[in-house]
Amino acid sequence: MSENQSVRARADQARARGQEVVAVIGLGFVGTAVAANLARARGKDGQAIFHVIGIERGDEAGRAKAAALARGEPPVYANDPKLAEAIAEAGQKTHNLDGCTELAQVACADVVVSCINLDLVRPVGRADELSVPHQGYAAAMREIGKHLRSGAIVCIESTLPLGLSDRVLYPALCEGAALAGRDLTQDPPLYAYCYERVMPGPGYLDSVNHFWRSYAGIDARSADRAQAFLERYVDVAHFPLWRHKTLRAAEMAKLLENAYRATNIAFIDEWTRLAENAGVDLFDIVNSVRVRKGTHDNMMFPGLGVGGYCLTKDALLAAWGAEELLEVEAALPFSRQALLTNERMPLRARDWLSEHFGGKLEQRTVAIFGLTYRAGVADTRSSPSEVLARGLLERGARVRGCDPLLSNWDEVPAAQLVADPRQALAGADAVVVSLPDAYWRERLPSLLRESPTPPAILVDPWNVLGDACYGELVRRGVRVRVYGRGDIPKPVKPS
Numbered sequence: 001m002s003e004n005q006s007v008r009a010r011a012d013q014a015r016a017r018g019q020e021v022v023a024v025i026g027l028g029f030v031g032t033a034v035a036a037n038l039a040r041a042r043g044k045d046g047q048a049i050f051h052v053i054g055i056e057r058g059d060e061a062g063r064a065k066a067a068a069l070a071r072g073e074p075p076v077y078a079n080d081p082k083l084a085e086a087i088a089e090a091g092q093k094t095h096n097l098d099g100c101t102e103l104a105q106v107a108c109a110d111v112v113v114s115c116i117n118l119d120l121v122r123p124v125g126r127a128d129e130l131s132v133p134h135q136g137y138a139a140a141m142r143e144i145g146k147h148l149r150s151g152a153i154v155c156i157e158s159t160l161p162l163g164l165s166d167r168v169l170y171p172a173l174c175e176g177a178a179l180a181g182r183d184l185t186q187d188p189p190l191y192a193y194c195y196e197r198v199m200p201g202p203g204y205l206d207s208v209n210h211f212w213r214s215y216a217g218i219d220a221r222s223a224d225r226a227q228a229f230l231e232r233y234v235d236v237a238h239f240p241l242w243r244h245k246t247l248r249a250a251e252m253a254k255l256l257e258n259a260y261r262a263t264n265i266a267f268i269d270e271w272t273r274l275a276e277n278a279g280v281d282l283f284d285i286v287n288s289v290r291v292r293k294g295t296h297d298n299m300m301f302p303g304l305g306v307g308g309y310c311l312t313k314d315a316l317l318a319a320w321g322a323e324e325l326l327e328v329e330a331a332l333p334f335s336r337q338a339l340l341t342n343e344r345m346p347l348r349a350r351d352w353l354s355e356h357f358g359g360k361l362e363q364r365t366v367a368i369f370g371l372t373y374r375a376g377v378a379d380t381r382s383s384p385s386e387v388l389a390r391g392l393l394e395r396g397a398r399v400r401g402c403d404p405l406l407s408n409w410d411e412v413p414a415a416q417l418v419a420d421p422r423q424a425l426a427g428a429d430a431v432v433v434s435l436p437d438a439y440w441r442e443r444l445p446s447l448l449r450e451s452p453t454p455p456a457i458l459v460d461p462w463n464v465l466g467d468a469c470y471g472e473l474v475r476r477g478v479r480v481r482v483y484g485r486g487d488i489p490k491p492v493k494p495s
Contacts, residue, residue, distance in 0.1 A: 007053060007100045011108035014051030014096060020232070021199040023053045025140070027065040027075040027099070027310075029379065030157060030198045031115035035069065035081055037208040038113075039090035039097040041233040048096040049232055053108060058101040069099030079405070080204035083263060103140065111229050112154045115196070116140060118161075120313040120320065125343065127336035130320045132161050138172040145176020153190035153225045154425035155215075159254055159314060161321030165193050165247040168325070170218055176444040191218040192226035193247050195254040196374065200377040209234045214242040216250035252318065259315035259335045264298065265306050266338035266342045269345060272302040272484040282484030283463045302484030304434055304461035305345030305384035307373030312382045315339060346388040349459045352481050353430050354395060356457045362396035367428040367455070369444065370435030378405040385434040386411045400424045404439060421447055431455045436462035447470040453477050 011021045024035040031054065041049045043463055054069045056062035065075035074084050074093025090097035121131045137158075144154060154173060156165065170191045177189050194215040199207040213234050217223030223243060230241055236401050244250040268286075275282035282302055290297045306312065315335035322330035354361050373383035380386065389399045389412045399415040402424040409417050416425040425431065425447055433440055440466050448454060448469065454476050458465075461483040470480045477491045 004100065004102050004105065006106050007098050007102075009107055009254070010095070010098060011051055011105075015110075019048060019051040019096065020110045020229075021051045021053065021108050022111045022113060023055055023106045024113045024115060025055045025103070025106075025144075026115035026117060026158075027054050027056045027062075027069060028115065029076055029078075029200055031113075032069075032074060032076050032078075032087075032194050033155065033198050033205055033208050034081065034115060034196070035087040035097065036074075036090070036205060038233060040086040041209075048090075048094050051096045052090070052098070052107055054097070054099045055103060055105060056099070056101050062101055066099035066101050069097065072097070075099075077405075078200065079378065080202055082205040086205060102300045103143050104147050106144050106152075107149060109149065110152050112144060112148065112152060113194075114140070114144075114154060114156045114158060116158050118158050120316055122316065125340065127316060127319075127340055130316055132317065132320050132324075134161070134164060134168060137164075138168050141169045141172040142176035142179075145173040145182075146180045148173070148177060148189055150182070150187050153192060153222060155194045155226055155229065157194055157196040159195065159258075159310065159317065161252050161317040161325065161339065162251050162255065163248060163321045163325035165191070165251060166218065170247075182381075188219075190222040190225050192216065192222050192231060193250045194226055195250060196328055200374065200379055202376065210239060210240045212254055214244060214250060216227060216244035216247050216332055218247060227246065251321070255314045255318040258310045259318065259332075259338075260477075262306060262311040262315060262342060263334055263338040265300050265303075265311070266341035268300045268302055268484075269341050275484045275489075276486040279486040280315060280455050281487050301434065301436075301463070302461065302482075303345070303384075303385065304349065304483070306342045307381065307383035307386070308379065309381050310340070312339065319342075321356070343387065345461075346384040347391050348483070349388055349461060349481075350391040350395065351380045352459055353392070353397075353432075353457060356479055357429070359398075361392060363398065364396075364429040365398045365400065365427060366392050366430045366432060367400045367402065367418075367424040367426070368415075368432045368434050369402050370433065370437055370439050371401045371406055371409055372435065375435045375437035375439070376405075380406070380411055382407065383411075383434075388432065388434065389415050400428065425451050425455070427453070428455050429457075431458045433458075433462065433464050434459040436464055440464055441466070445472075448473060457481065 022038050024031050035052050035054045038050045039052045043049050050392045056066040070086045076089050082120050173189050213225045319330040319332050322328050371385045372380050392399050393414050400418050451460045457479040459481045463482050474491045480488050
């Protein structure tokens with residue numbers, strides 16, 4: 001029996017046991033958490049509710065992910081031990097989790113959950129030259145339509161441009177179904193948009209089902225079916241579902257919540273600069289403002305910037321979809337400018353270093369501590385550290401990167417990845433603390449204290465290391481710069 005026949009046979013056996021078969025397409029950060037969460041869902045009798053098939057592309061990376069899932073191992077790294085435990089139990093004990101690279105296996109499924117990645121492409125520093133290569137996603141929907149069972153529903157969890165569901169993806173799904181001979185008048189495919197809110201980190205797995213979820217359907221029948229599916233594994237007693245009126249409303253909701261956060265982050269940048277020039281501590285000020293719960297407690301602190309896959313692009317997905325698919329105006333000046341502001345934030349650190357060394361960074365060694373986009377998350381996509389490192393390398397600096405979660409830094413191969421923080425500090429001309437991470441708060445002050453030759457300058461955009469550390473470094477002749485703080489004195493040069 002071939003691998004594909006085995007996958008189908010196991011799905012048929014699961015359905016005969018009363019389990020609903022779910023195909024999860026795309027085993028990245030979202031799809032892996034979704035697949036694990038569905039596989040661990042239990043009914044009142046303690047039995048697994050779903051039989052889950054994780055489907056990946058047929059290239060080398062995709063085959064490796066599918067094979068890992070089939071062995072009961074996570075296809076991606078996460079520092080949430082619950083993920084590995086859930087996948088191991090489902091893959092090796094309850095045997096309700098499978099992995100393959102054949103998209104035609106959606107024919108086994110009652111529910112198809114799509115977590116396919118969709119990129120936005122734009123030049124650095126521009127928010128008006130946008131493209132979204134969505135043809136591959138449409139082709140996948142067309143192929144799914146060819147194999148989709150009657151009565152099965154496709155639930156999209158990917159972040160989408162505004163209008164992509166009703167203008168591109170659902171028509172492609174219907175086209176595939178029609179090519180397979182399905183009567184769309186009598187039996188149209190069911191389609192819903194149920195966007196994800198997965199949060200990488202220690203609560204990664206629980207963020208799938210212990211969090212508020214929203215959805216919409218192409219029609220009432222699809223919305224009802226999506227609701228019934230979500231209610232089987234989401235903790236709706238504590239996190240009620242929200243049904244949007246239309247697919248476009250659901251698409252916009254996902255984009256708006258990320259655009260809001262990105263704009264909130266960008267807003268503090270101009271106040272950061274004002275605080276530095278006025279000689280005050282903006283962290284002290286923001287802490288005082290945040291006591292106003294419900295209105296001001298989400299005010300952001302200064303920092304190196306924002307990274308990751310969502311906040312760096314989602315407002316522009318709304319703009320692109322509105323303009324290209326719906327043909328309506330979408331200037332969104334605040335949202336577009338916010339993304340550009342956030343994009344520039346890391347380069348302030350580079351410029352401070354350049355200024356300190358008289359405008360010349362050639363042959364200067366800069367140690368960057370923290371390379372991922374978020375503390376405690378092994379994800380380097382669009383991290384502020386990448387922007388900073390590239391900016392330093394362009395000026396001729398030597399870059400050392402140090403992060404306990406990484407064994408390689410694919411985005412910046414020209415940087416030297418150093419596992420030992422002491423080795424990263426040794427002989428460094430400058431240090432940048434690139435993440436607000438307790439890991440560095442606990443370790444760097446003592447390491448800097450022990451260093452016989454401290455760096456000439458330390459930049460701590462997040463105010464991580466604290467006043468005691470800053471004061472000691474200043475006394476040792478180190479220049480300390482912190483975003484949003486104009487109250488840190490310059491070192492006194494010995495007479």
